[in-house]
Amino acid sequence: MTESSVRGAKPEKVRPGGRGAGAPGWMVPTGLIMLSAIPVVAGALRLGELAGGPTGDPADARFFAAPLPVVAHIIGASLYGIVGAFQFARRFRRRRPAWHRMAGRVLIVCGLVTALSGLWMTVFYPRPEGDGDLLAAFRLVFGTAMAVSIVLGFAAVRRRDLRRHRAWMTRAYAIGVAAGTQAFTQLPWMLLVGPLTETPRALLVAAGWFINLAVAEWVIRRR
Template sequence: MTTRPSIALQPSIRPTPSRGPSWAVPAALILLSLIPVIAGASRMTELVGGAAITPQNARFFASPVPVVVHIVSVTIYSLLGAFQFLPALRGRRGWHRLAGGILIPAGLFAALSGLWMSAFYPLPDGDADVPVRLLFGSAMLVSIVLGVTAVRRRDYVRHGAWMTRGYAIGVAAGTQALVILPWMLLVGTPDELTRALLMTAAWVINLAVAEYFIRRRARLSSRTHRPAGRSVRTAAVVSR
């Protein structure tokens, strides 16, 4: 007596468990964001408390609205945005949409107010870094717009990539402090050109790290969704 072979299909690809602590990246981003957040809070205290006007802060007292908008929007964008890198929250549709509805306008306000200040605030330390500020401020604005365009097309991969780039630019003030401070301790106060180069280096570092995570996420995603045709093990049991 012969029966038909029974075939058991066992896929060889299983979801790869996440490695490392899931809070490591958000925690690092929050710590990095605390540098500009604390500096912004100090600036707000000066404006509200009526601090003495100096050459360093005169432009803020002369036109306080842009800097207040920038401080508030950057604070929301940097701190709330860090939680978008937490897989447990990012995977929740409700959370991601709610947070995105706050982050997108906050990021746009942060970029636009930063561009306005770069273009119209007189800088007491020179204007060598103005072109760099305008370049990366524009890049942040374009990244967020492209991220929104991608999600409207349901292209979630590009959406995540562009929003990651925009966030990397937006939190570069913290990296700038980490780059400029060692220079000041080891070399001294940088001149205009050196300061502009150090600020540029901080933005480049952030974007390089962002690209690393974007490509890493793409590789992991391609492994998870790889076609199972060649990786399916077939076991045939024939009983007679």
């Protein structure tokens, strides 16, 4: 290479989130996958218990009596959390629009299965100790909000209103992966105070949903 060619060469610009940025483009999806890993692992353990047969624990009897809703909820929520995280990788989404559309269809089904099975379990499963009326009310509100957000997001993309589509799907995902956040909202109480009673448990579980939705609204407005 000659000296003139070196002098004439222009330094390559590194765009934010581009190839030169490396990890930042995947930081958000990676964080979401890590957050989703908490309920995914818990769900896998629950599926293992169901496959092994009745345990004799009265709290688990409801799952063995009607296993389909909880199995559908675990599988739907796990796929929704893991696959949905990749929808937040902007460069990946733009480079593979066909994958984004295909994954989006899968996520709509998984999200609705997650929300509707959660509503069914709240209404029809016997409540375990520590789950009171307040927690059931929160679950009904946020489960319904998740299902409505997915339907509105789907309707928006059918109208090619991508801004509203992204906003509603972001809200639905925030509600759907709140189980990971709820683990962190409840853990300090259990470590510092002890076992959770009905009202603190309900409020701390709701805090996970509120935190996720607050972050989702910040992301939507930042866009």
